[in-house]
Amino acid sequence: MKNELRSLDLNLLKALGALLQERSVTRAAHRLAISQPAVSGMLVKLREHFGDPLFVRTPDGMMPTARAEELAGPVTQILRDITQLLNPPHFDPLSATLTFTLAATDYALSAVLIPLIAELKSRAPGINLAVRPIIDGQVTQQLARGDVDLAFLTPETTAEELHSRSLYQEEYVCVAHRAHPAAQRLSMTLEQFCHYEHVLVSTEGKFSGPTDEKLAELHLERRVGVSVNSFHAVPEILRLTTMIAVLPRRLAMTTHDLVIIPMPLTVPGFTKSMAWHARRHQDPAHRWLRALCVEVSQQDDITLAT
DNA sequence: TCAGTTTCCAGGATCATCAC
């Protein structure tokens, strides 16, 4: 008996499997869609390899030897495993157990990830999410290394080598605490907008943003009294002061004590997108997660529009 | 040294035929 894998190819195992099932060289050949002499030749090689006749010709057909019957189980299992290996991987969210690492700003956490988590837990209870903050200049490397599976960015901050998909267009709205005079009027002039003290969100501690650029075009400016690095601090500051803020609409709508007041000027919004590395592009689990992100984002679009 | 081409040979296929 030969022990080298070199002398045993997969086609011989397929032939053995067919012979075990059909107990006939002719029928095995038909099943494999090759000629009878080809299967006969394969049987010769199998006999040489295993050092056993494997099948003995009898009036009732080709009867397997004890060695052939011994091989039947393992051969069937091996052929089944190889078939499974060659088939495209299937992803079942209900039975999947894995962890995705996502990189997001605190805005994306509230606007995208929290709705995503709600859907994820009902559709894929075994999938865990780890959320990391966006680190400027490192996201592309984190995605390439596999430290992060999916990042929530904007098209402007997405590296060209990454795959990306736009999720929705975000707009800015003016917000104040419900006890604020402007919140009770539900309207605000441009002069009042500039008069009230503002809270601004800036991860770099800046005191100006897109709103100030737009005001500058009109030769106006507002009073920015506080700059914070997190959107989540804004509602509490507005509750305790008479300040107002300009926030992304999706964020403003998730905070109950805040009232959205129509903006007295138009400030350009931004596109929220997700980005991932090519190594995860074809991954069925990753594709499923991306589709869910798109679906959840579009659901929020409908909610906001109504 | 490396990439591309050519040559050689083993292995797998079919066809024809024989044996059981």
Add this chain to the structure above:
DNA sequence: GTGATGATCCTGGAAACTGA
């Protein structure tokens, strides 16, 4: 009818060769 075997053809891989 079915399996085994020899003759022949085709294909693909390995080795040798060639040129940049």
